[in-house]
Amino acid sequence: DGGITQSPKYLFRKEGQNVTLSCEQNLNHDAMYWYRQDPGQGLRLIYYSQIVNDFQKGDIAEGYSVSREKKESFPLTVTSAQKNPTAFYLCASSILRLRDSNQPQHFGDGTRLSIL
Amino acid sequence: AQSVAQPEDQVNVAEGNPLTVKCTYSVSGNPYLFWYVQYPNRGLQFLLKYITGDNLVKGSYGFEAEFNKSQTSFHLKKPSALVSDSALYFCAVREPYNFNKFYFGSGTKLNVKP
Numbered sequence: 001d002g003g004i005t006q007s008p009k010y011l012f013r014k015e016g017q018n019v020t021l022s023c024e025q026n027l028n029h030d031a032m033y034w035y036r037q038d039p040g041q042g043l044r045l046i047y048y049s050q051i052v053n054d055f056q057k058g059d060i061a062e063g064y065s066v067s068r069e070k071k072e073s074f075p076l077t078v079t080s081a082q083k084n085p086t087a088f089y090l091c092a093s094s095i096l097r098l099r100d101s102n103q104p105q106h107f108g109d110g111t112r113l114s115i116l
Numbered sequence: 117a118q119s120v121a122q123p124e125d126q127v128n129v130a131e132g133n134p135l136t137v138k139c140t141y142s143v144s145g146n147p148y149l150f151w152y153v154q155y156p157n158r159g160l161q162f163l164l165k166y167i168t169g170d171n172l173v174k175g176s177y178g179f180e181a182e183f184n185k186s187q188t189s190f191h192l193k194k195p196s197a198l199v200s201d202s203a204l205y206f207c208a209v210r211e212p213y214n215f216n217k218f219y220f221g222s223g224t225k226l227n228v229k230p
Contacts, residue, residue: 004159031216040125042206042222050216090159094218101215102148102167105208107159 002027006091006108012116013078013085021076021111023091030096032074033105036060037088046089049074050096078113088112118143120209122221129197130229137192137224139207148215149190150208151181154223160206166190177201197228 004025013019025032031050035043045058049068063082068074078085089112092105119142129135141147148167152160164175171183181192192205207221 006159033218043220045217048216088157092160096216098215101210101212102165104150104152104162104165104210105160105218106162107152109159110157112157 004091004093004106004108006089006111008111009109011111011113013113014116016080018077018079019113021078021089021091021113023074023076023108024072025074025091025093025106025108026072027093027106028071029093029106030071031094032068033092033094034058034064034066034074034076035090035092037090037110043090046076086114118209118211118219120207120219120221122205122207122224124224125222126225126227128227128229131199132196135192135194135197135201135226135228137205137207137226138189139191139221140187140189141207141209141219142188143209143211143219145212147212148210149181149183150210150218151175151179151190151192152206152208154204154206163192163205197226199228199230202226202228 007022033048034046044060046064047066049055065077090110091108094105095103121140150165151163154160166173166183173181179194204223206223209219
């Protein structure tokens with residue numbers, strides 16, 4: 001089955017440490033996204049990418065970095081500059097062709113990041 | 117600016133009763149509208165979408181949504197709620213010509229009591 005795989009499911013970060021969250025998709029989607037979800041809140045866009053080797057900042061990019069070296073992969077690094085990283089992180093993907101712009105995003109099952 | 121509003125943080129309904137989760141949007145043009153459901157510690161699952169055509173859209177698990185262009189609303193409905201419907205529901209919008217981004221509402225927690 002096609003889908004999005006996020007790993008790990010749970011991640012713990014020490015003070016001053018960078019951690020990387022993995023996101024892989026086999027849907028052949030052009031666009032990939034990272035969202036942050038805090039308890040009782042909606043989704044906030046961190047970064048998105050429309051094509052390999054290109055990505056754009058979302059609404060809360062400070063303290064985060066991404067790369068898009070392959071179409072299938074869009075890892076997110078939470079750097080030590082992100083002072084409040086505890087949250088649920090969701091990766092998503094979507095088709096980017098105009099004729100398919102009525103298609104929804106597909107989501108992974110998330111990574112829960114906590115501070116030790 | 118584009119926005120999606122879900123005016124209710126929480127909706128409580130008894131099992132077997134009809135449910136409505138509200139969504140209004142402010143997006144230029146004729147956007148594509150979506151509903152998703154999220155269970156604890158899981159990602160968002162797609163429920164249904166509105167493109168153009170019938171104002172009542174049917175989706176997964178017996179859910180449907182009513183589109184009202186004049187009120188710019190896209191409310192999620194179900195004739196008879198189940199306890200297993202208890203979850204977090206998100207409304208989302210995608211612009212038809214600037215379609216690289218999705219706009220999400222803040223979510224509504226649905227509680228269905230036995």
